[in-house]
Structure formats: structure tokens, C-alpha cells
Amino acid sequence: MATLNLDHISKSFGPAQVLHDIDLAIRDKEFVVFVGPSGCGKSTLLRIIAGLEEATSGRIVIDGADVSTAHPVERGISMVFQSYALYPHLSVFENIAFPLHVQKMPKAEMKTRVQRAAEILQLTDKLHLKPGQLSGGQRQRVAIGRSIVREPKVFLFDEPLSNLDAALRGDMRVELSQLHRQLSATMVYVTHDQIEAMTMADRIVVLNNGRVEQFGTPMELYHHPATKFVAGFIGQPNMNLVPGVIADLDGSGAAVDLDGGGRLVLPVDTNGAAKGDRVEVGIRPEDLDLGTGLDLSVRVIERLGGVTLAYGTVGRDVRFCASLDGVAPAREGENLGLAVDPAACHLFDASGRVMRRKSAPAFSA
């Protein structure tokens, strides 16, 4: 398998620049997920790696070789499309064998490779069927089979689970993770679904407006989001952001006066910050407990069984969510007292950059 380096990749469509100086080093056998909202440039970046789009500037380096201008086949990549891109008039066997047919591979070897892929993907008894006779999950497996037979250096996946229903998506996530382990392959996976990113990735690239916001392990992104954007994007429900002002600073952290009243002393690295700076305190809904500190004016309650989600506002009408115990005594229209652990809070400056937390779970270091 192979390493993949994106060396200062930029891409413009006419006057619109969609990718800005993307610089990433993906390790051998790594499963990297590009995640971000629609229009952030993640699919464009994948298509540039595949050779379906040309970068305006920068280099694609696979296994040390510059493949920026090479044909996709010469790059040693294979790609699985969101729509599966199966040929409806060909059987499952013919679909999987398609790239080998293009290469004019001898029939015996072609058959062996297709059989092997079909066994991995549990499609052995479906090889004679047409794609139209398969379920969504089976179609996706055929598309993956077409990638596998190529024995590429790098697998590319463009939102491959988006067309599946929620239950099937969960199953396919597990299957893809198993496949990654089984093939020990370098894989790049694009999605807008943070759950896919968190559950499958070795490392995640969070993209926003064509720029890399952060590149790190799922736990790094969760516990140490580099920006307000990453903090808001990773984690479900979204992180709460309460505006405030720095009231005091010392070596151990910052005291923040929240706009709606109340003060939090946060153990963060305050390099460059000054008294009076506008900031936002990030509090994950799941880091809250019943107690005193913040008053949540509850508007909607969602009881999911194991947890209760309480939506409402705090302070000066700041939207807020708390994830509480499944049997938490929360009621719509009432106020709920919440205890905030300052060590679990994040602090963002006016530009959205984080002031790094001093304490965080050990595995995220």
C-alpha cells in the first residue's frame, strides 16, 4: 500500500477559489476521512486525488511519486462513487470485472480476482444478477468490489453510504471498517456525516470553505477542537457557545464573565489574550449535569430513552442544549439548573481560535 501527500493544493473554478493551499500527509494503511458541510470542497479534493479534476496549483504525491498530471490508472487509485456508478446492463460479475476487462487481463486471472473480491464482500451468490436486482447495500458492495479487484494503492470513497437508509448505513460502516483492516489499505473517505467520520477514521480532516480547519484523530478533534467551527461540527448534539468577556487572567487560566450573568474560571492556555477580550465559552451538552451554575429555560424536551435532551436558552437568549440522564426531571416551560465543569469547557477567541485546554482525557494527548 502507499502514502499519499497533498502538497499545497489549490483549486479555482473561474474566479471562485474552492480549495486553498491544502497540505496533508496521509500515512500508509491509514483511513482518513474528509468531513465538512456541503460546498466545503471535500469532494473536489477527492476528485483531484483521483485525477477527475486538475488542481490549479500544488502536487499529488503517491508513494513518493508525483502523479499530479498522471492518468487515474497510473496513479494506482480506485474510487467508489456516491451513486455506486454500476453499469445497469452488466451483471455483478461483469461490473466487478470491468476494470480488469479494460486492462485486457486473461480470463482465468480475472475470474480468480472477481471471486476473491466476491468472497470478501459476500457476493458470491449474486454474481449472475444485474444491479437492478440488488438492494442498496449489495450495490454498494459491488462498487467496492470493483475497487478491490484493481488492487490499488489508495482507495477513494466519495460519500458511499449517503444513499442508504440509517440502519443499513450503520451496518455498512462496520463492514467498511472491517474491510479496511482486512485489506490493510490506505483509504480516503469523503462524508458530511460526522458519525461516519468519528467511527471509521484513523484521522479526520475537517474542511470549511476550502481550507483545512483541523487534521487529527477523532478524539483529538472532539477533546481539542482547534476552532469554533470544528467544535460545532464534531459532536452530537452540537457544542453550546455562550458569549462572554475575559474578566481576569493568570497563569492557571481565564475568568470569563458570561453575557447573561455568571462567571466561569477556565483552565486554558491564554497566550495572547487580554482582559476585556470578547470570547465564547464552548460547553458540550453531554458535559452538563443537573445542579447550579446555569439556568436553562427549557422549551423542548426530547427523551431518547438513555438520555434526555433539553433545548432552550440561557443568559441573553443564547440557544442551549443539555444532554441529561434518561429520567432527568426536566419539563418544558420550566427552568432547569445546570452544573458546568470548567475543566470540560472550551474557550474560543473572537477569531474562533481555541485557547487550548490544560486538562483533557489522557488518550487525547
Next chain:
Amino acid sequence: MAEISADNAPKQRVKAARRALPEAWFAWLLVAPAVIFIAVIVAWPLAETVRLSFLEADLGGEEWVGLANYTDLAESRRFHDTVLRTFYWMFLSVGLKLILGLIGATLLNAAIPGRALFRVLVMPPWVIPIAIGCFGWLWLYNGHFGLISGMLQRFGIIDGPFEFLAYKSSAFYSAIVTDVWIGTPMVTLFFLAAMQGVSRDLYEAAWVDGAGRWYRFRRITIPQIMPVIVSMALLSAIWTFNSFEIIWILTQGGPRGATTTLIVDTYKTAIGNYKFGEGAARAVIIVILLAIFSLIYLFFLNKVNRRYGAK
């Protein structure tokens, strides 16, 4: 709680029938305009044509002759030649329309600058009235002031004026060219629409797998648009088989019958020579041949849809 006794059942059936009857009548009322329309413009003329085909009918009157009109045609060498010529005309013209349509659609589907303009420029032969197009070609084929003859003379390919429509072989192929010119745009646009319906992902997946342009065309485009190709081939065959105006305006079936197809022959016999019975027999034979074509069309379309249509 109300119970329905056995005595009530027949009454309910009567009520149901009363309700059903007006419904059936209402349904007939809804389809009546279409039924009357079809009866007047299709069924009655068809029945009248079949009746006429068993008669010796002209302006003077009618006389029952049984199958004589058909046996005459079966024994007529001239009629056999006309049938063969009609099929030759149809296969050659349809073949050219399909090939040119496929090439045209492929070019118009390619990402080239000014594509929209080219798409519009394809339309005129189809959009302008056939008669006007044919008169244009009539002038082009003229030996003395026609553009084609003039150009060929200028480039030294021919010595003097050449009347394209005056000679048996050149008249036939000239009529084919005009028929292809008029019929190709529609085929092109249908093929183009079908090509645009092919998912771009299929081409990109094939491109990533190393498939070249010709391979993609052969293995993706053609199979994907095959249902449309078959539909167009058979519909175009039926239309070309029945193509009358082009031949009539250009040559009226001449010279010496070189461009006389079944439909022209039928017109000349029935309307030109007032032999309504013989003309009707020819018309019935056309109907039978086209019915066979329609069956072939349905058979192939089903087969192709089964092979290529499953998405």
C-alpha cells in the same frame, strides 16, 4: 346493532346494479369521443379500403373481382421490384440516419465551445416544412443552375452539367440524401437526449478504471441508449417506408420508376390512374407489412428493455 337479513341481500344487489349501470355508461361516455374519432378516421377508411381492394373500382363504378387485384400484384414483376426498392430505400435511409444521428449526438454531447449553437443549427432540416426543404434540394440537384453540379464542375470532377434527378441511379440516391437530411435531426436529438440521461458517474468510474473514449462509447453509451436506438430504428423505418412527400416533390417516382416506392406506387395507381381497387390492394399490403414491422418493433423493444433497461 343492525343485522343484515338474508331477505335484504337481493335488494342490495339490485341497488348495486343500479349504481353500477350509470357508472358503466359514464365510462362509455368518457371514451366515446375517442372511439368515434378512431372509428371515423381509422376504422371506417380501413374497412372501406379492404372492401375496395376486392373490387374493380374506378370513376365509372365498382365490380366485385375477389382476389384478382392481389393475384395480379403477386404475379407483377414491376410490383416485386417496387417492394424490393421500398425495402432497399428504407434500410439504406434508416441506416444512414442512425449512423449520422449517433455521430451527431455524440459530437453535440461533447463538451465543446458553442455547443448550444450547434444544437440549434441541427434543427432546421426538421423544423422547416418538408416541401420547402425539398424544393431547396430540387434546386441543388438541378444540372444547370444547381450548386452541386456547379461545384463538381468547378473542381473538375464532372465535365458538364449533371441532372441528378434525371438518371435512374443518381435520382434514387439523391432522394435518399434528401430523406436522410430531413430525418437525421430528429434521430440526433433523440439520441442526444438519451445520451444526456446517462449518468456522468458511469463515465467517470470507467475513466478512473482506465477505459478510453471508444471503450466508454462502446461499453457504456451504446448499451445505455440501446432502448432509444431500437425505438428510433423501428419508428424511423415505418416513417421512411411511408415517406411520400420527398419522393413526390423531387421525382414523382421517376425517372422510369427508379424512385417509386410502395406508397408512391399506391398513390399513382389509386389517385393518378383512378384505379381505386388496385390502389386499395396495394394499401392493404402496406398495412400488412407495417403491421409486421410493428410486431417486430414490440418484440425487439421488449427484448432490449429486458437486456438494457434494468436500472
